Amino acid sequence: MIHVAKDDLPKLTPLGYAAEKLTKLEVYVGALVVSQSTWETVVTVKREAQKRWKLDAPAMFELISDLFENMRFAYRNNEDLQGILDEISEGDSNADAIMDLARLGTLGNNNSGPLTDIGFDIEKCNTALSESERMGALLAEVNGSMYDDDETKVIRDKAYTLTKHYVDELKEYGKFVFRKDEEHVLHYSSKYLRDRQAEYRRNQQEKEDTQEEAVN
Numbered sequence: 001m002i003h004v005a006k007d008d009l010p011k012l013t014p015l016g017y018a019a020e021k022l023t024k025l026e027v028y029v030g031a032l033v034v035s036q037s038t039w040e041t042v043v044t045v046k047r048e049a050q051k052r053w054k055l056d057a058p059a060m061f062e063l064i065s066d067l068f069e070n071m072r073f074a075y076r077n078n079e080d081l082q083g084i085l086d087e088i089s090e091g092d093s094n095a096d097a098i099m100d101l102a103r104l105g106t107l108g109n110n111n112s113g114p115l116t117d118i119g120f121d122i123e124k125c126n127t128a129l130s131e132s133e134r135m136g137a138l139l140a141e142v143n144g145s146m147y148d149d150d151e152t153k154v155i156r157d158k159a160y161t162l163t164k165h166y167v168d169e170l171k172e173y174g175k176f177v178f179r180k181d182e183e184h185v186l187h188y189s190s191k192y193l194r195d196r197q198a199e200y201r202r203n204q205q206e207k208e209d210t211q212e213e214a215v216n
Contacts, residue, residue, distance in 0.1 A: 104128050
């Protein structure tokens with residue numbers, strides 16, 4: 001519509017449409033395209049992170065459970081270590097689970113003797129530490145991006161509002177100026193109306209072709 005309106009300016013401006021508004025509209029459309037793309041990217045990243053979290057979380061919780069069970073038994077005669085395990089087990093959120101991994105991994109590495117004595121693979125403690133970092137970063141994408149998501153959506157919505165204001169005004173002028181030009185006025189109509197009009201023309205053409213074939 002903008003490209004058509006540029007050519008139509010000689011007919012639009014005499015009725016009061018300001019040419020500089022068309023320039024502003026181009027800028028706002030560009031800003032809207034960029035902000036929409038940015039917002040969609042943020043939403044996509046978040047959705048992908050949510051999918052990965054759902055796939056990887058079960059293994060994380062299984063590792064936590066395995067560490068707890070083995071440490072409870074290995075440290076059964078050590079009240080101090082049992083007290084630490086009690087503290088670690090208090091939280092129940094996803095963030096707590098990630099912290100549990102890190103604390104359990106550290107606890108196991110710092111008190112490996114009793115664990116190796118019961119045949120526990122101490123390498124699982126290192127796995128817990130590395131997984132806590134990875135899952136922490138993943139959870140940040142799932143939850144921590146909420147602010148970015150809101151901010152980019154606000155920017156997108158503002159760009160949309162500004163753009164719509166200028167688009168609606170241009171449409172009003174275009175529909176009035178070219179109200180007697182059935183084809184040209186469609187440039188100032190919604191895509192839905194343009195599609196309906198195109199569909200109508202196709203149907204009419206098909207009817208004419210069918211009638212022609214019937215006559216012949």
